[in-house]
Amino acid sequence: MKVANRLRGLQQSALGAMTVRCQELGALNLAQGLSLVPPPASLLAEGARDFKDIGHSYSQPEGLAVFREAVSDKVNRRTGLGIDPATQVLATVGATGALMATLTALLNAGDGVILFEPFFSYYLSSLKMLNLSPEPVRLVGPDFAITEESLRAAVTGRTRAMIICSPNNPSGHRLTAAELEIVSAVADEHDLLVITDEVYEEIYFGPAPHLAAATVGTLKERTVTLGSLGKSFSIPGWRLGYAHGPEPLIRSIRIAADALVVCAPAPLQELGARALSLGEDYYRDLRAMYDRKRRTLAEGFAAAGLSPNEPEGSYYLFVDCSPMGVTTGVEAAEILLENSLVGTVPGEVFYVAAPDRPYVRACFSLPDEVIAEAVSRLVKGV
Ligand SMILES: Cc1ncc(COP(=O)(O)O)c(C=O)c1O
Numbered sequence: 001m002k003v004a005n006r007l008r009g010l011q012q013s014a015l016g017a018m019t020v021r022c023q024e025l026g027a028l029n030l031a032q033g034l035s036l037v038p039p040p041a042s043l044l045a046e047g048a049r050d051f052k053d054i055g056h057s058y059s060q061p062e063g064l065a066v067f068r069e070a071v072s073d074k075v076n077r078r079t080g081l082g083i084d085p086a087t088q089v090l091a092t093v094g095a096t097g098a099l100m101a102t103l104t105a106l107l108n109a110g111d112g113v114i115l116f117e118p119f120f121s122y123y124l125s126s127l128k129m130l131n132l133s134p135e136p137v138r139l140v141g142p143d144f145a146i147t148e149e150s151l152r153a154a155v156t157g158r159t160r161a162m163i164i165c166s167p168n169n170p171s172g173h174r175l176t177a178a179e180l181e182i183v184s185a186v187a188d189e190h191d192l193l194v195i196t197d198e199v200y201e202e203i204y205f206g207p208a209p210h211l212a213a214a215t216v217g218t219l220k221e222r223t224v225t226l227g228s229l230g231k232s233f234s235i236p237g238w239r240l241g242y243a244h245g246p247e248p249l250i251r252s253i254r255i256a257a258d259a260l261v262v263c264a265p266a267p268l269q270e271l272g273a274r275a276l277s278l279g280e281d282y283y284r285d286l287r288a289m290y291d292r293k294r295r296t297l298a299e300g301f302a303a304a305g306l307s308p309n310e311p312e313g314s315y316y317l318f319v320d321c322s323p324m325g326v327t328t329g330v331e332a333a334e335i336l337l338e339n340s341l342v343g344t345v346p347g348e349v350f351y352v353a354a355p356d357r358p359y360v361r362a363c364f365s366l367p368d369e370v371i372a373e374a375v376s377r378l379v380k381g382v
Contacts, residue, residue, distance in 0.1 A: 010128055014121065014349045018333075022343035028374050030297075030362040031343040033169070033315065037289065037365055039234045040278060047271045059266035061258035063091025063242070070273035071227070071242050078201075079212040081220065087247045090254050091240070091264040095199045095228040096122055097257065098243040099163075102224050103130050105256035106193055106249060107160055114154050114162035116146060118318070118350035118359070120169045120197065135159055136352040141320070141359075142309055144171040146179040151186050161193035164213060167200040170318045170350050170361040172311020174204060177216055184217025193249075194219055199228040199241070202283050204313035205291050214245070224249055231315075232286070233275045234365070238268045290315055293364040293371055300375030301362070304340075308362075315365040318347070321358045332358045340381025342374050 011017070018031035055064075062068065065085065072085035083089060092098035099122070107113070109131035115123055117136045127134050137154040139146065146164075164183060166175035175183075187194050196213035204210060214223045224245040230236030241264070243253055257263075298317055301308040307320040321332035329347035336342045347359025364371060 006129055006131055010125055013125070015345060018343050018345055021337065025337065025341060027337055027341040027343045028370060028377065029343045030364070030366065030374055031345045033236075033363045033365060035230060035234045035236045035315075035365045036367060036370070037234045040275060040282060042278075043233060043235075043271060043275050046274060050271075051267065054267050054270045056267055059091065059263045059269055061263050062089070062254045063264055064266060064269045064273070066273045067091050067242075067269035067276075070276035071244065074276050075212075075225075075244060078210070079215050081212070081214055083244050084247070088250050089242060089244045090250060090257060091242055091269050092257055093241070093261050093264050094230060094236070094239045095197060095226045095241040096126070097239070097261060097264065098224075098226045098241050098253075099123070099126050099195065099197070100129070101253050101257035101260055102195055102226070102243060102249075103127070103132060103161075104260065105252040106224075107132055110158065111160040112156055112158040114151070114159060114192075115352070116144075116162075116164065117352065118144070118168075118170050118347065118355065119163070120165060121349045123163050124352065133158065134352055138356075139171070139173075141171070141318070141357065144168065144173040146175065146182055148182045148186075151182060155186065155190050155192075159190060159192060161195060162187065163195045163197065165197040166211070166213065167204055167311070167313025169200065169314050170316050170345075170347070170359075172309055172314050172316060172318060174208075174312040175211065175213065177211060180211070180213050180216035180219065183213070184219045187222055188218055192222065194223040195226065196223055197226045199226065199231045200314040201227070202232040202286060203290050203315055204287065205294070206312065210313075221246060224253065229272050229275060232283075233272075235275075238265065238272065240264055240268050240272045290364070293366070293368070296368075296375060297362060297364045297371050300371075300378045303375070304378040304381070315363060317362045317364065319344070319360050319362060321360055324358070326358045329355060329359045333360045336360065336378075336381070340377040342377050342381070
C-alpha cells in the first residue's frame with residue numbers, strides 16, 4: 001500500500017526519535033521537553049480522590065463549561081481581554097490539537113503560513129499534514145527578535161497566516177511590545193490570521209509579566225491564542241490545551257476540533273479547571289524552580305566550553321556549539337550523545353533550511369539530580 005503524499009518527507013518527530021536513542025544508549029534525555037518535574041501536589045491528591053466521581057463520558061466538542069470558565073477567568077485576570085467562555089474558548093487535545101484544529105478550520109491547502117526560524121518543529125509537520133505552505137523567516141541569534149524588514153520581505157501573494165511563539169521554544173526569546181506591533185501592522189496590511197503559541201506563558205525569568213500577543217495593537221481581532229496545561233502544571237501527558245480568540249474564528253475551530261477528535265479528555269478537563277485556579281504563589285515557585293535549573297545547566301554547558309544562550313522564558317537552552325569545531329547541530333548532538341551520554345536536539349530540527357550556527361537544544365524541565373548528572377557528564381565529556 002502507498003502512503004499519502006502529505007507524509008512525504010515526514011518522519012516520526014525527531015524529538016521522540018532522540019528519546020528512543022537515549023533509551024538505547026542509557027543517555028540522559030535532555031532532548032524532548034518531557035516536563036519531568038512534579039505536577040502540583042494538590043492536583044494529584046484531589047484527582048486520586050475524586051476521579052471515580054467525575055464524568056467519564058464525552059464533553060461537548062468545545063469542552064466542559066467549568067474548564068472554559070477556568071480558562072477565561074485566568075486569561076481575563078492576566079490580560080484584561082474580557083473573553084467570553086461561552087463563545088470564545090475551546091478545550092483541545094493539547095496545544096497541538098488546538099493548532100491542528102485552527103489550521104484545519106481557517107486555512108485552505110496551498111495557503112502560505114509564515115514561521116519564524118527557529119520554530120517548534122510540530123508547526124512544520126502540522127502544515128505539511130494539511131498541505132499548507134511554510135514561509136520561513138530567519139531570525140538571528142543571540143536575541144532572535146522579529147524585524148520589520150525580514151517580516152515584510154517574507155509576505156507573498158499566497159500568505160494567509162503567521163505563527164508566533166512567546167516565550168519561544170527553542171530560542172527562549174519573549175516577544176516585545178515593539179515586535180508585536182510589527183506583527184500587528186503587517187497582519188493588518190495583508191489581512192493575515194495570527195496564531196500565537198503561548199504555552200510557556202507562565203515560565204519566564206525576570207520581573208516583566210507575560211505579554212499576551214492579543215493585547216497588542218489590533219491583534220485581538222485576528223489572533224487565535226493557543227495554551228496548554230502541560231507546561232504550566234507539568235502534565236503534558238494529560239493532553240489538555242485550549243484556544244481562545246474572536247467568536248467567529250472559535251466557532252469554526254470548534255467544528256474542526258469536533259470532526260478531528262470529538263473532544264479533549266473530559267475527566268481531565270474537570271481536574272484541569274482546578275489547576276487553572278491555583279494562586280499566584282504556585283506560579284512564583286514554578287518560575288523560581290526553573291530559573292535555578294536553567295542557571296545550573298547553563299553553567300554546565302559553559303564549563304564544557306560551549307556557548308549557551310540566556311533564555312528569557314520556556315525551559316530550554318539553545319546552545320551554540322561552534323567551540324566544538326563542528327559546523328552542524330547534528331554533529332554536535334551526536335558528539336554530546338557519544339562522548340557525554342547526554343541527549344540534545346540538533347538545531348536543524350527547528351529550521352526549514354540549515355541554521356547559521358551549530359545549535360543544540362537542551363531541556364531543563366528535569367529533576368535536579370538529572371541536571372547535576374548532565375552537568376558532570378558535560379564537563380568530563382566534551
Ligand atoms: C512551543 C510549543 N507549543 C506547543 C507544544 C505542544 O503542547 P501540547 O503538549 O499541549 O500539545 C509544545 C510542546 O513542547 C511547545 O514547546
